[in-house]
Amino acid sequence: MFELLANGIAGMFELKYLVPLFIGTLVGVVGGALPGITITMTVIVVLPFTFGLEPLQGLTCMIGVYVGGETGGLITSCLLGIPGKPSAVATTFDGFPMARNGEPGRALWIGIWSSIFGGLLGAIVLVAATGPLAELALRFGPWEYFALFILALSMVAGLVESSLIKGLLSGALGCVVTVLGNDPVMGQPRLTLGIGWLEGGVPFLPVLIGVFAFAQIMGDVERMKLSSKGLAAVTAGVNLAVSHARVLWDIFSRPVLLLWSTFIGLMIGVLPAIGGSAANMLAYDQAKKFSSRPEKFGTGIPEGIIASEASNNANVAGSLVTIMAFGIPGDAVTAVMLGALTIHGIQSGPLFISQNAPLAYGMFAAYILAHPLVLILLFLGVRWVLRVVIIPKSILYPVVLVLCVVGAYALGNTMATVYVLLASGVLGYAMVKSGFPLAPFILGVILGDQIEVNLVRSLMTDANLWLFVTRPISALLLAMALASIGLSLWQHRRMQKKSAVAEGAADF
Amino acid sequence: MLAASLFLFALTLGLKDNPLVPIGPGFYPRIVLGISAVFALALVISDLFQKPQEKKKESLNYFLVVQMFAVFGLYCGALPYLGFRIATLLYLGVSNAILEPPRGAKGWARVAAVAIVTTVIVYYAFEHYLTVLLPRGRWTDF
Numbered sequence: 195m196f197e198l199l200a201n202g203i204a205g206m207f208e209l210k211y212l213v214p215l216f217i218g219t220l221v222g223v224v225g226g227a228l229p230g231i232t233i234t235m236t237v238i239v240v241l242p243f244t245f246g247l248e249p250l251q252g253l254t255c256m257i258g259v260y261v262g263g264e265t266g267g268l269i270t271s272c273l274l275g276i277p278g279k280p281s282a283v284a285t286t287f288d289g290f291p292m293a294r295n296g297e298p299g300r301a302l303w304i305g306i307w308s309s310i311f312g313g314l315l316g317a318i319v320l321v322a323a324t325g326p327l328a329e330l331a332l333r334f335g336p337w338e339y340f341a342l343f344i345l346a347l348s349m350v351a352g353l354v355e356s357s358l359i360k361g362l363l364s365g366a367l368g369c370v371v372t373v374l375g376n377d378p379v380m381g382q383p384r385l386t387l388g389i390g391w392l393e394g395g396v397p398f399l400p401v402l403i404g405v406f407a408f409a410q411i412m413g414d415v416e417r418m419k420l421s422s423k424g425l426a427a428v429t430a431g432v433n434l435a436v437s438h439a440r441v442l443w444d445i446f447s448r449p450v451l452l453l454w455s456t457f458i459g460l461m462i463g464v465l466p467a468i469g470g471s472a473a474n475m476l477a478y479d480q481a482k483k484f485s486s487r488p489e490k491f492g493t494g495i496p497e498g499i500i501a502s503e504a505s506n507n508a509n510v511a512g513s514l515v516t517i518m519a520f521g522i523p524g525d526a527v528t529a530v531m532l533g534a535l536t537i538h539g540i541q542s543g544p545l546f547i548s549q550n551a552p553l554a555y556g557m558f559a560a561y562i563l564a565h566p567l568v569l570i571l572l573f574l575g576v577r578w579v580l581r582v583v584i585i586p587k588s589i590l591y592p593v594v595l596v597l598c599v600v601g602a603y604a605l606g607n608t609m610a611t612v613y614v615l616l617a618s619g620v621l622g623y624a625m626v627k628s629g630f631p632l633a634p635f636i637l638g639v640i641l642g643d644q645i646e647v648n649l650v651r652s653l654m655t656d657a658n659l660w661l662f663v664t665r666p667i668s669a670l671l672l673a674m675a676l677a678s679i680g681l682s683l684w685q686h687r688r689m690q691k692k693s694a695v696a697e698g699a700a701d702f
Numbered sequence: 703m704l705a706a707s708l709f710l711f712a713l714t715l716g717l718k719d720n721p722l723v724p725i726g727p728g729f730y731p732r733i734v735l736g737i738s739a740v741f742a743l744a745l746v747i748s749d750l751f752q753k754p755q756e757k758k759k760e761s762l763n764y765f766l767v768v769q770m771f772a773v774f775g776l777y778c779g780a781l782p783y784l785g786f787r788i789a790t791l792l793y794l795g796v797s798n799a800i801l802e803p804p805r806g807a808k809g810w811a812r813v814a815a816v817a818i819v820t821t822v823i824v825y826y827a828f829e830h831y832l833t834v835l836l837p838r839g840r841w842t843d844f
Contacts, residue, residue: 246831415770596790609781609782612778
């Protein structure tokens, strides 16, 4: 393992990998720092540029975007009070007050260093756990895979805050998308609605790009008010000078906080399709609960920044564990990576590491090396990043949408995928406006085919349905899926009761 | 969603089973569509019995969203006829002008410059360096 990792790291220093990693990291930092541009959108924009590259070059670039984006998001959170991305929301709570209290450099660098340490601690788990987890998954038969995918879907649907039914329906709708076109077992046409190109099924990448890009961009277009000139005024003349020894002491004098936040980030990352936005909020909440001075949170203390930033970078490692060991995307960014793997004809899943060891360890190496690269980039150019932030959205959004079109078109050199992109964009925006969560939908689109293949395979091997509950791992996974839905039902009920009590109290 | 699920479910009933395999192509779609129909029905029922909640009134610019979707739809429709270069140039210019209406000649010059520079960069990056062939126009052959 260590030899493969050492080879991977050594290989990363070749220019053909180092350049994509550097460019990806740079684009990630900028994309992460731009308010309104999420890492998912940045990686979607980068995706078409990777089509012509070798698989490892493309994935290296995407990993750079991922790591760079998670760190870049804290820049605007700390200095402008505007989170660059959802996973940096909690950084704003203490980063911005600290900056307003006259310590913008300290706020910024506590965040950057915490991100680096959180990410690198996450790398240890990524390298150590992915292989054994994949080995465990290799023992799975179709019953276990089916149960695992059902668990993933139920967990994501159950974690939706607004409505459990909407979450479950969203996941089911994602699976519906996958039943259009030929059936994956015998290739027999079904539900093509007379549309010729639908026989090949709906490609998931244009769906993913359309749903996420449009939901995000149109959501921002509704509220286009913030002037870039205003941002320019705020970013001008900020003093970022800081003692790095003091910043490092701020972090290392709180080792338990750093480790616990990293652990939370990793665990949230491992859970399918949740992502850093939940990780940073949960880590912040935990830091506050276990703090000896919870009342100080929100006033500009280092603990809030450390918790948020260590967790969201560790979350990246967790997401990579899930996709590399099980082929299940940990979040939207890894879902795009899954698409990139598919384009290059690489099968994700438990066999990924054993069949593509140099690629897998190259990805580990890229993840590790992206952290010092981020550090170097921000040492040299944090002020430059602040200037890029003032690019007007009126220019940025149309350009992003053009790159989405190019990405969709390049998948098969056909306009059909562009129309899928457009339809998915409308659907994604409509879903968001109607309160439907996107994560279960996307997971349904990605896993729908696999659920079908494994269900059919299991029934063709043995038609006995009891095997799903008598095989121990399958039974355990299905029980966890049921427990996840039960737990979320209980939580929803409790929240409803609480809000009813609050309303009643307000009446009096 | 309920109507769509039921419609597609009805279509699966017409799918013929393959004599070579015991499970036909309609087996899984029926399960998925049945489940989505049940969830959709449950949502309709829960909405009927739920107390109407007062939503915070937020002034959102939906007209701008509709315009952006319309322009993007036209762009997608025009791509095979005008070709990538002309359609993208027009799309970038129009959408930029909709999102931030230009003021005076300087504003229009900025819109034009952004549209031209972006189109040229994207076209050359993909066609010449990344070997991605972008759509040619049936009408323009460009």
